[in-house]
Amino acid sequence: MHLWLQVVGVVLTFRLALSIYHHLTSTLRHVPGPFWARFSRLWYFHRVWRGHFEQDNVSLHxxxxxxxxxxxxxxxxxxxxxxxxxxxxxxxxxTKSDWYDGWKHPDPDQWTLFPDKNMKRHGETKKRFAAMYSLSSLVSYEPFVERCVTLFANRLSEFSESKNGIDMGYWLQCYAFDVIGCITYGERFGFLDAGEDIENAINAVGSIPEYSTLAGIYPEWHPLLYKITSRLGGSGSGGRNFVRQFAQTRIAKHKQQKVDLELSQEPFMTKMIRAHREDPEKVTDYHMFMMAQSNVIAGFDTTAISLSAIIYFLMKNPRVMQKLRCEIDAAVQNGSLGGGRDNAVTFQQSQSLPYLQVVLKEALRMHPATGLPLWRVVPKGGFDLDGLHFPAGTVVGANSWVTHYDPEVFENPNEFMPERWLDQDEDKVKAMNEMYMPFGLGSRTCIGRHISTLEMAKLIPVLVRDFDFSFATADQDWETENYWFVKPKNFRVHVSRRNTNVYEEKRM
Structure with a gap:
């Protein structure tokens, strides 16, 4: 045992000495940063492990x-x-850095769209399935979202009769999970019915980011850690195995059902089955499994977080809530909003509400769902920035929280001010748009961003139109936790039905 400790001590000493040597000989040794961050990834690991790196990152800059x-x-x-x-x-x-390895199965033959570092394969895959996530495909997904909006509104109506507060963040997770189930398979998972974590799915998916985020900082340990933790209940790797098995079971069930491939309103899996039957080599069984799995992991937390942020900032800013409500009430009165089944709001109707659009945009500026840098590897030849030359192989990345809170681009960045996006100064708005990245940027922009936008655009007008919200606790500042996704914790609110005489008058 004593010998092993000596060996470990020698190895750690050697690695520290090597890190010091690399730092002293690096052309980037004068780049500012925490002292220990120059010699070890432990500083970054510790800060990320604390769960608030989006704040740390902004503070550092x-x-x-x-x-x-x-x-x-x-x-x-x-x-x-x-x-x-x-x-x-x-x-x-x-290219994406090795940090993304923490988000994939250690088997090199298994890959998914988000962590794939193979740029050619990623480009081909994204091009192959882009049409299923396009704006034009929203028409076929809208009825599925509408079902969940109606059921969620019914749940809130029931809660309004009780004086007990609800965890709004959790119920928005239920909504987002049911929506992605409808869009992917044509059927809800059933979370909105009673708010129960069916088959432990929410907990399983929720355990993935913490493991993947931290394992990605030391990706060389990921295969061993995955093997060990996959046998532990509640672990991130165990959660990933759960999602894999869940997707395989759902796909098998869906393939056994008689599918009408002529439907105009069809779920994602029906589109995949059609494409597979038309060309089994182009769209394989693995493609169906991989994309269905990605839908659940990527499409659940991000949308629930964004919806929570919108409600939270509206509650914190009554002026904005009132202004948005006036826009929605006016649209109801003139007949341009609602009026469909269950008085639902269509995506097209939501696009005609300019203040709603900038409220959504400003909420995602102040609280983008992801809160860590999007790490990339500098290519051959290096690149220059801010008077510095970054050699090939250097890992660089921008955090949406840092870009969105840049005071040189966003005036008073800590203020929730949707009007900034309606500024008449085109150059100012252009500069803000260039720094706006809630769904990423470039070729790796989130493929499901339009689906998330659809969910928000259909739900928020209904919530603002039909309900009042107030904080259920004296402290009106929520607590968040950041393991890639910056999630609210115990976002408790009181819900009450609004006086809807204005709608009754309209219907009469």
């Missing part, structure tokens, strides 16, 4: 007044329009 900050040996957080254009522009040769 503000503290050092620098567009580039070091967070680990050879890892640099960047911000500014030049960095974003260079790193994430369409056609960029900056």
């Amino acid at each position: 503000n503290k050092y007044h620098s567009a580039v900050v070091q967070v680990a040996p050879n890892w640099y957080s960047c911000t500014g329009p030049e960095a974003l254009k260079e790193i994430y522009a369409p056609g960029s040769k900056f």
